[in-house]
Amino acid sequence: MQIYWIKAQAPLRVLALCKHLGVQAEFIQLDPTDGSLKTDKYAKLNPNMKAPTLVDGETVLWEASAIMVYLCQKAGSDMWPANHAAEQVDVIKWLSWNDCHWMEAIGNFYFEYIVKSTFNFGQPDQQAIEAGLPLFHKYAAVLNQHLQGKDHVACGRLTIADFQLASMARYWQESQMPMQDYPNIVNWLNKLMQLPAWAEPWPL
Ligand SMILES: N[C@@H](CCC(=O)N[C@@H](CS)C(=O)NCC(=O)O)C(=O)O
Numbered sequence: 001m002q003i004y005w006i007k008a009q010a011p012l013r014v015l016a017l018c019k020h021l022g023v024q025a026e027f028i029q030l031d032p033t034d035g036s037l038k039t040d041k042y043a044k045l046n047p048n049m050k051a052p053t054l055v056d057g058e059t060v061l062w063e064a065s066a067i068m069v070y071l072c073q074k075a076g077s078d079m080w081p082a083n084h085a086a087e088q089v090d091v092i093k094w095l096s097w098n099d100c101h102w103m104e105a106i107g108n109f110y111f112e113y114i115v116k117s118t119f120n121f122g123q124p125d126q127q128a129i130e131a132g133l134p135l136f137h138k139y140a141a142v143l144n145q146h147l148q149g150k151d152h153v154a155c156g157r158l159t160i161a162d163f164q165l166a167s168m169a170r171y172w173q174e175s176q177m178p179m180q181d182y183p184n185i186v187n188w189l190n191k192l193m194q195l196p197a198w199a200e201p202w203p204l
Contacts, residue, residue: 001023001024003018003028004028004030004042004052005027005029008051009114010052011052012202013068013163013167014071015027015201016197016201019197019201021072021079023071030042045062065160068080068164079158079159079160087159090155091154094154094165095161095164102143102165103168105132105138106136106139106169108132109172136177140185143184147185148184151188151191152188170189172186
């Protein structure tokens, strides 16, 4: 099995999951600045020309959430509740909320501070950060309320929803997200950091 990745939040979830579940794979690092995502060979695997992409024999998969489900099924992990319909609904709800709302609310902080500094794309744009604050507060309040008295986002245990929602939020301090106003989110992120695979997700 091969997993193509770059040093960014969507591949991060998949890499952390592989490490957490002990899934063996060949991890192939690409770089968005050197054209390696844009080759014809890679575009045949992932027509979006983005990472991550998983190749396992005849199976070729893109989208981090689908790849995480595939890996859980392969490893027999209940981080994806394969045999429990109501739990699947719970996980899907939060994956969807992440992709439609949470990513939009925190994505500009992550892009301006983490993506730009990782790939030398220039200085953060403070105006973009400030413009994103109302949306940040709107959705941080939703997640903070949901996490009251909880350590996990869905199913009352660690699932792929935690990895999906935390992959940008984990950088809240470095990217100036005003997360200190949302203590339940901070508590959840801190507890996730106690997982060795989450704390150090990148392949050696
Ligand atoms: N929805 C996709 C997002 C994939 C994506 O946007 N990957 C980014 C890294 S987080 C990427 O490859 N960016 C490089 C580029 O667009 O050139 C997923 O969940 O896998």
